[in-house]
Structure formats: C-alpha cells, structure tokens
Amino acid sequence: MSRGKLPVVDDGGAPARAPAAFEAMLAGHGLELRAGAVEVLQVNVGKLCNQACKHCHVDASPRRTEIMTAEVADHVLEAVRRFRFPAVDITGGAPELNPQFRRLVSGSRAAGSRVIVRHNLTVLFEPGQEDLPEFFRDHEVEVVSSLPYFLGRETDSQRGPGVFDKSIEALGRLNAVGYGRGVGGLTLNLVYNPVGAFLPPPQASIEADFRRELLARHGVTFDRLYTITNMPIRRFLEYLRRSGNEERYMRRLVDAFNPAAVAGLMCRTTLSVDWRGRLYDCDFNQMLELPVVAGLPRTIGEFDPETFAGRVVETGAHCFGCTAGAGSSCGGAVLKT
C-alpha cells in the first residue's frame, strides 16, 4: 500500500462547520435522538491500518500505533459474554492487524453473538494474514468490505495505487471459500463511499451496477452493497478544507436533511467502544472524542444496559452526514427504497 506519502491531517483542526445546528434541525421537526437497547456493540480496535485512504474518518494508517491491548480486549469479551449483544461489529483501522483480533472474533462467536468484521480486503496480503478467508469462514463472520467503485481509477484515487487490483483478487479468494455466493450463510457485503464531496446514489441502483460490472469484468460476486456517506471528520474533513469544498458539502448535507431517516439512525441501536475501552454513541463521535452523555459510565468495563437504555445521543454538525438523503449508517442507506 501507499506507505510513503500519507495525507496530511491537522489533528487539532476545528470540527466541521454547518450552516445549521443539528439539534435545532431535529427540534424543528419535533424530533429527539435517544438510543434504545444496544443491538450492536461496535468495537474499534485501533487506528493501525495497512492503507491510508483519503476519506478515512479514523485517520488510520500504517504509522498509527494506537491499538487495543489484551487487557481492554478482556473487558470487551467479558461484556459480550455477560450482556449477550446480538451483534459485535469489529472495525479499525484494519482490525485484523491487532493481535487481539482473532480472539475477539472467536470469543464473541462463542458467546453467541453475530460477528461483523470491517475488512479492507488488501490486509489479506499482509504477512500472517493469508488464511483470513478460511478464518472468517470457520467462524461464520459477516464480512463487510469497502470498494468505493467498480472501476480501478475511482477506487485507487480514494484508497491508494494498486488497491483496486488487490481488492478484486481478495474478493475472488473470499468467493472461493464460499463468501458472497448467496448460499451457505457466508455473507460478503460491499461498501460504496463517494469518491469525493458528493452524496451516494440510491443504494439499489448502484448495487445493481456493481453486481453486473464486477461479475462481467472480474467474475466476482457479493451479497449486498451498502452506500455510506463520507463523514466530515478527520481526513475527509481535511480534504474538504484543502479542496475548498467544506462549505458546499456541509450545505449539501443540511439541505438534504431527511427527518424520515432519524428513526433508523445506527446510534439508536449501537454502542461504540474505542481501543482504550471508552464508550461513544457511534464510531464518528469516537473519532471526535465526543463520549456518551455526561453522567453515564465511560468504559466498557462499567457498562450497564439499564443505565444506557434511553440515553440521549450526543450530536454535532457531522450528524448531518447520517441524515442526508436516504440516510447513512454502517449498514448502508437507512431508507432502502
């Protein structure tokens, strides 16, 4: 991957500026954002990644050293075993590079949770990761992989030179062990991110394009395509500022605010844990260091479902990214039609 030249990020930069306040927009539509029961525990094991994508809200790269320790992973697994979260969603960085990754997967599966891994495809070619397809298969992991477009030019311009070709090869290997074939329960979902400062197209429409083109051009298959809006955080926000697109993009998000998307926002059913074991309403709040609302326990070791049920979700200008158009979540568009 492109290890030499990484996008420059100003960690001390101000948050995105929107032409409206998210809370006021909700209130104007008579809405309030509160979380229900935790259905998905999303575990971000750290910022280490073999790639340095231009849109990454985590600012992950091969140079990052912040990763979850064995002790924190123990706390996560204790919570998974104790509270039986229906799903554990493991992300990063490239989560597979964390030495705790495989026991987080196997421990969560043993506890009965469905396990989702945000797998960037190219990590499969890193030393010691060659058996990942078989590991995923043996643990019935649901694989979610970013592929921003079905053409090389767009994909490489966002994710780095050569990423598209490696991604296609990795998809072939996942297909070969039974992923994305629509049978056998091995789920391989892809993620479309816009390659730039614009909203995603309708999910069903672009999914049909991906399915047709990837099969015709490369003979690879997948189950579903998720469209996810680029969030104005960290590296993508820096791109917006560098390219003079921040104001226009934020206005686009605000103008496209869709009150119908609010009920399905992922923060209502997800709890996010960072590499230190700290708790957030979502992975985006995590990157902004915006913890769960004051008064609640701050770490996974102190989590208690009763205390967290009905919590007020912390919001900011970035939340317009999840409510624009058909809405956006880690499971794709909020509104599927």
Added chain:
Amino acid sequence: MFSNPHSAFRNPHSTGEYRTEMSYYEEEDLGRFGEMGRHRPDLFEKFMAWYQACQEDGALSRREKALIGLAVAHALQCPYCIDAYSQSCLESGSNLEQMTEAIHMASALRGGAALIHGLQAHNSVGKVSM
C-alpha cells in the same frame, strides 16, 4: 466592478449591501436560485413544481435524466447547469466515462447542427450563382 445602486441586480431582501466586486457568473449564485421567487412567486413555484417533477424516476431513471441534463447543460453552455448536473450525475451513480459520453453527444449534435446549416449556405450560394 459593479456598484450601481439602481441596478436590477440588487437583492431587496439582502442586508442592503451591494456587491462591490462581482463577475457575471458567481459560483454561490447557484445556491441563491430561490431568490428568483421573491418576485412573482406564483410563477416561480409553478416553474419549480414542473422542474422537480421532471427530475423524478419515470419512464426514464433519475440517472438517465441527470445525464440528459448534463448534455443539455453543455449544449446551452450554462455554467450553473453544468455544475449542478455534474453533481447530480455523480449522486445518481454515473462515472466520468458515462458523463463524458453524454457531453460528446451534446457536442456532436451541436457540431452536426452547425454543419447541416452548411446546406443553407450552399443553397444561398447556388441561388445567386450562375
């Protein structure tokens, strides 16, 4: 420079300030299109209802319509429309290859339309020639 206080470009709902610097096309004016509804809003509303209805999925998809819009924008050489429909094409899932083909269609038609008028020139020449 343009600072005539009696100009028709004055926005009566603005802060009262006049532009002291402007070019004929300003990027941010695209976002101010709604201000055209401040005079004869009835006409503007009718236009917008029709315009928006044209964009919806119908016998043609939104994506196809966005590509038509992009082609027409180039034929009209309207910078606002080119900007808006480039974004619409991306947000409906088109890529640069498809958008460029649409632009070539517009260009080819413009070229063909000019060229076929050559027959009028030939006819005109024929009419006055021995």
